[in-house]
Amino acid sequence: MADSLTRREQPGRSKINMNQDHEVHYWTRHLNIAKEELQKVIDKVGNSAAAVRKELAAD
Known part of the structure; x- marks a missing residue:
């Protein structure tokens, strides 16, 4: 199934997906890095x- 454009799921905690903007945003904030x-x-x-x-x- 394709990713929903209106409903964002919690980013996976074991892998970092650089192709998903919301995951990149989460991980850069969580790790405090660019x-x-x-x-x-x-x-x-x-x-x-x-x-x-x-x-x-x-x-």
């Missing part, structure tokens, strides 16, 4: 939220 920095980390470690958190903690 979209570009989030993309760099995802390019490096993948889209697992746990891996991204771990990478950010290591910096």
Whole structure:
């Protein structure tokens, strides 16, 4: 089923989807980083939220 344009679901907590604006907004606010920095980390470690958190903690 296609994503609803009027009803937004809670972003998944285990994966970060950079193709969904509302998820990017959630994760950038939650992690307190810019979209570009989030993309760099995802390019490096993948889209697992746990891996991204771990990478950010290591910096």
